[in-house]
Amino acid sequence: MKSDNSVLKASSNHPFDIIQGGMGIGVSNWRLAQSVAQQGQLGVVSGTGIDTILVRRLQVGDIDGVFRQALSQFPIPEMAEQIVADYFIEGGKPDDQPFKLLPMPDLDMDRLRQELLIVANFVEVFLAKQGHDGFIGINYLEKIQIPTLPSLFGAMLAGVDYVLMGGGIPLSIPGCLDGLSKMEPVELKLSVEENIDGIEFSHRFNPKEFYSGELNELKRPKFLAIVSSEIVAKTMIRRGSGEVDGFVVEGHTAGGHNAPPRKTGSEEPASFGVKDVANLDRIKAIGKPFWLAGGCASPQALEEAKSKGARGIQVGTAFALSNESGVLPEIKQEVIEKSLNGSLEVMTDFQASPTGYPFKLACINHALHAKSERRRDRICDLGYLRELYYKGNGKLGYRCPGEPEKQYLSKGGCNEKTVGKQCLCNGLAATIGLEQTRKGIKELPIITLGDDLSFITKLATDTMTGYAAKEVISYLKSNKPVGA
Template sequence: MFQLPRIIQGGMGVGVSNWRLARAVSRLKQLGVVSGTALDTLLIRRLGDGDKDGAMRRGLDAFPFPAMAQRIWNEFFIPGGKSADKPFRLLPMHQQQMPRKLAELCIVSNFIEVFLAREGHDNPVGINYLEKLQLPHLASIYGAMLAGVSYVLMGAGIPLHAPAVLDAYAAQRPAEYRLTVTGATPELETKMHFNPADYIDGPLPQLTRPKFLAIVSSNTLASTMLRRASGKVDGFVVESPTAGGHNAPPRGKVQWNEAGEPIYGERDRVDLAGMRELGAPFWLAGGYGSAEGLREALEQGASGVQVGTAFSLSEESGLREDYKKTLMADAIAGRSTVFTDPLASPTGFPFKVAAVDGTYSDAHVYEARQRICDLGYLREAYQTPEGAIGFRCAAEPVRNYLAKGGSEEETVGRKCLCNGLVANIGLAQTRGEDWTEPAIVTEGDDLNSATQFLAPGATSYTAADVIHTLLGTRESA
């Protein structure tokens, strides 16, 4: 029997919402959520860094199919970690037909992240995926379900096909997912397929279907999900444009403020009466990270709130410690700055960028970077003139993008979020002797309000401090 949480901890970035943060939140009977983005890359980098805390080995030991786990350990673990001047190993980029090695890494890495988040308690744990990162979904979701994930959350697009995947795995059936392909003609085969029986030694385990929460920006989109999704949608996280990470573009004609940010207006406000009429549980996100915000959400008929920014600065989050200290010092001084960059993301969605020296928020740092696309999670699928499926990214070398039918206009201002977000957590790629990938830090507009979670005289706080402050139980905690 599920008891709906009052607080959902946002699934942030690449490894910011890691297993440590999710475990800390879930232990306190709120919903801890791990980020499901690029976990295959994170696994091999953690192993390549020597698995210093032994967590990856612990997760691999718990994986139900030891031969698969051992193959990964044997290939990617480096005792003591790689030398600082050596680059991390790269994986082949995801394709419509996933190579077996890559599928196994997705299964195992998602299992490990959820397993570790569930250690030491019996409370639900969730995982967050981005609809725009479709290629790893099938293997990744299976790995998370193997570990007993209780909630799957998905946004950054319209995740119509995800519920059927959960249904299929719970019924021990193969699953499919339709890939979004720009310019696809009707005869193009765009489906991806995954059969767990091809990867599992012995009989298929019985899995429990997790709850599915769609992350939406309007009640209209929520209504569409309820009518057209491939299976049951169990609820919604309703994000406003003040939330960190990717934001939905403004509805209607886009206008810009003096800083060059998109202006959101009345049409972008969520019709909460309409949300209530849908009859499904919903949580409000973006600017609700306070006790007052939680009370307001409950009064509006929400089941609670999703909070990201506050947890991203907590001691348990995966964000680099020096970035957390800088952001907190700026928040204490009331000078934190977050820019809604309309160009940074190759997806074309506005993307929140926090000002941190030495990161992509410094124009000269980005301009000094040579364009490289070697992770490829945000690539766009498109139909080639030959009728096949190709992949391109507006942040890759311009000549490459143009050769794939892209326009030069689409490349202006685009940044490599894949490498930048991995750099946020201290696993940046090394390129030669004098260049390491810079980070791109994303936070919500309410960054300065993070000071509310600090005890008097403190400069840091824990996930428990966030939860007790939001619930109004901090003094008695």
């Protein structure tokens, strides 16, 4: 089915009621987003770690040639050609050999490193936009700041329609989108730990340094901030650097990272409570369109969201388990089977993520996540979740609570923060089959899912064949009562 999006575009500002949530890394890939957009809904690719993903896809041989084909469409051919020359391996690297790593993102990134970010984001959006005239968004995490500006530029070169961002309060982003759309230099304020001198650090990016041709304007994508409360939504409106076009209001049952619980003073250990439920009346009163996320994968939830004033819903987990997503098929199958026989456990881990945010973890054999079972020598070699800290004398350092403890402590990190940390960068790369191999040992996957898996009984009637993204959408739009 091909939806008539030209009609939709003319009739409404945001002509979709379902957003397929951005899921890093590489879970909401271009194929998934494309399928969703073909159904007239908003397909969202993940821009997180997409540079590493692209160079690994090239190192495993780009079997069907799709990435080289997309690279050949990049408007500055030399940039894309350099990447192919540096990373493509005909026939793929030997399975027991490690992937070639990129330098970790930092403020001193050289030109080639920035080009990789630009090109990789372009490629993912370019591919997602093929074969339909629907809408494609890209998702980033506010906590990951250094790659953001070149990434936005790359996505905009491919004509991305929406930028969605959560995992923090992305105040600088709307203004950066305005600037990039006019091909002007932009600046992203950086969060820096222990910044005792109160110095304002920022990342500056000038698109004209990378694109010297005749290009003075790019489409300004719409910006949707992912928020957990009316307070954050209002802050975005009051203090955001430009237009916020709407909100995704995400609850703590959602897959991926969750906003930290709001403290009531007595909770120990950490847990979510009534204070962590957004006040939708107040969000509605802001007057911007919004979509609800977290446990919304049912036709009833879609209707209910609308009855509360939302435009619709954002759904992640149901799409993460669909055939098109980047998650390895054997992991999807195990999750579905375990869910059907009642043995799947999804927990909120308040320690695992180096970001310090709660993170949902599913316990499956492919991804033994319990700390006792998950033996891994700590190593930080992708570095997306490194935090910036102030070293004094105007200098910045980088550290990750998931790196070797000694190293982290030597950079002034506190011991408490290292407890229970997992390497999400490497673990999530393994979940999409792009795991690193070191001395013959492969990284284990980490799988994140939302709390609500009730959709599985409706969608995964055959655990071997699974289900397509199109079926998720038909189900969400079916408005059948549960159990029918």
